[in-house]
Amino acid sequence: MSGSKILVAPSILSADFGRLAEETRRMETAGADWIHLDIMDGHFVPNLTIGPQAVEAIRPVTRLPLDVHLMIEHPENYLSVFVKAGADRVTVHAEACPDLAAVVKQAIGLGVKVGVALRPKTGIELLKPVLDRIDLALLMTVNPGFGGQAFMPEVLPKIEALRKIFSRHIQVDGGINHETARSTHSAGADVMVAGTYIFRAMDARQAIVSLRGDAA
Ligand code: DX5
Numbered sequence: 001m002s003g004s005k006i007l008v009a010p011s012i013l014s015a016d017f018g019r020l021a022e023e024t025r026r027m028e029t030a031g032a033d034w035i036h037l038d039i040m041d042g043h044f045v046p047n048l049t050i051g052p053q054a055v056e057a058i059r060p061v062t063r064l065p066l067d068v069h070l071m072i073e074h075p076e077n078y079l080s081v082f083v084k085a086g087a088d089r090v091t092v093h094a095e096a097c098p099d100l101a102a103v104v105k106q107a108i109g110l111g112v113k114v115g116v117a118l119r120p121k122t123g124i125e126l127l128k129p130v131l132d133r134i135d136l137a138l139l140m141t142v143n144p145g146f147g148g149q150a151f152m153p154e155v156l157p158k159i160e161a162l163r164k165i166f167s168r169h170i171q172v173d174g175g176i177n178h179e180t181a182r183s184t185h186s187a188g189a190d191v192m193v194a195g196t197y198i199f200r201a202m203d204a205r206q207a208i209v210s211l212r213g214d215a216a
Pocket residue numbers: 011013014036038069142143144145146147148149173174175176193194195196197
């Protein structure tokens with residue numbers, strides 16, 4: 001995927017939650033491609049974040065696609081509520097889906113782009129039954145649950161292996177900065193999720209440009 005266009009999806013987990021609308025607009029103005037929303041249930045991951053009401057509140061403030069990352073158990077029970085709230089893309093964790101093919105089918109039926117995420121230690125074999133139906137694979141580069149963690153370089157060979165058999169989006173999420181964006185893009189990733197790196201930057205536009213690297 002070297003030379004392919006890199007898409008940047010700021011994770012609003014690192015935003016000022018008292019000013020979510022302005023923070024979302026700030027990312028659009030700074031050149032973001034998608035807005036990434038991290039939904040955590042306190043069960044699948046040891047943290048709680050936002051629900052569909054927040055997605056609904058953000059929907060009218062931006063024209064960018066809303067990329068909803070569901071770190072929740074039983075995602076099948078919540079897909080339609082997040083789609084109604086305005087999600088354009090929904091990503092479920094394979095580890096949370098005993099019948100992944102059924103969940104993917106359900107999500108596709110709702111008319112959104114569908115992704116499947118894997119924790120750093122989960123092998124890509126789990127994706128194989130749905131690989132021809134999904135638009136995106138999210139290879140987590142930290143253990144999901146919190147922003148601001150260190151990138152796990154052991155995920156790089158997994159990105160390379162997946163890129164050999166999957167031609168759609170490979171997204172990386174966790175510890176992404178201008179250096180890890182370069183190494184994950186060389187391995188085959190094309191969608192960079194970044195929270196801390198973009199929101200804490202003095203200049204969000206410059207941070208986004210730097211994530212696009214040479215492929216900008
Ligand atoms: C972690 C979330 C990420 C997180 C990334 O579980 O899925 O989207 O916000 O944050 P940074 O870029 O700070 O590692």
